[in-house]
Amino acid sequence: MRTMSRQHIPVRAKNIVLIGFMGVGKTTIGKLVADKLFRDFIDIDIEIERRYGMTIPEIFAQHGEGYFREIERHTVIDICDNKQCNIVSLGGGAFKQEAIREKCLDSCLVLFLDLSWDRWKERMDLLIENRPVLHNKSVDEVQQIFDERQAIYAEHNARVTTDNLNPEEVADYIVEILKLGWELHEPLS
Numbered sequence: 001m002r003t004m005s006r007q008h009i010p011v012r013a014k015n016i017v018l019i020g021f022m023g024v025g026k027t028t029i030g031k032l033v034a035d036k037l038f039r040d041f042i043d044i045d046i047e048i049e050r051r052y053g054m055t056i057p058e059i060f061a062q063h064g065e066g067y068f069r070e071i072e073r074h075t076v077i078d079i080c081d082n083k084q085c086n087i088v089s090l091g092g093g094a095f096k097q098e099a100i101r102e103k104c105l106d107s108c109l110v111l112f113l114d115l116s117w118d119r120w121k122e123r124m125d126l127l128i129e130n131r132p133v134l135h136n137k138s139v140d141e142v143q144q145i146f147d148e149r150q151a152i153y154a155e156h157n158a159r160v161t162t163d164n165l166n167p168e169e170v171a172d173y174i175v176e177i178l179k180l181g182w183e184l185h186e187p188l189s
């Protein structure tokens, strides 16, 4: 159970955070949602690469996963503390860290992009090169990580099933549920 008190941020001002396994579409769909809502978009992986001047594979190769997780934590917490109204796509492993989960769930609206293993498997070849966590893994080993990771995505404000929807359709659905949620929480008049 979380012990930190929730921050009082009006629901419309909250950052919208997209979580889910690597390759489910957080970056692709996050950009589309931001465009549709005329909001700024931040992709945490891209933000880390910009701030630290290295690609994610270079950070893993030169400094290891532990260092990557540390700078990932600092980056997510900094964005949550200093930005509002943004669409923020996390890296696929960010929610492994309790401090990131706590911060996002306390100050943002967290949307879990869900994709079945069967649909995800069809996308695997597209993803491997730039995702060091997938390197040198058999399909069975990746499935084990996929299954284990589901527990870390279980804490969220809304789940969006993306099987059989293209990115545009998922983004339209997210915009609809956000507008409905905003209207229910804070009617405009």
Ligand SMILES: Nc1ncnc2c1ncn2[C@@H]1O[C@H](COP(=O)(O)OP(=O)(O)OP(=O)(O)O)[C@@H](O)[C@H]1O
Residues within 6 Å of the ligand: 020, 021, 022, 023, 024, 025, 026, 027, 028, 029, 045, 089, 090, 091, 092, 093, 123, 126, 127, 131, 162, 165, 166, 167, 170
């Ligand atoms: N709904 C979708 N249908 C089909 N392909 C998709 C869909 N969403 C994303 N893709 C494709 O899957 C690939 C991975 O998408 P993306 O980079 O957005 O994933 P991600 O969740 O941000 O991954 P990571 O956690 O590694 O950052 C891209 O090639 C993208 O075009």
Ligand SMILES: O=C(O)C1=C[C@@H](O)[C@@H](O)[C@H](O)C1
Residues within 6 Å of the ligand: 021, 022, 045, 056, 090, 091, 092, 093, 094, 130, 131, 132, 133
């Ligand atoms: O799922 C993961 O552990 C990762 C996903 C990517 O978004 C990157 O954050 C990095 O490659 C690690």
Ligand SMILES: [Mg+2]
Residues within 6 Å of the ligand: 026, 027, 028, 043, 045, 089, 090, 091
């Ligand atoms: Mg991404």
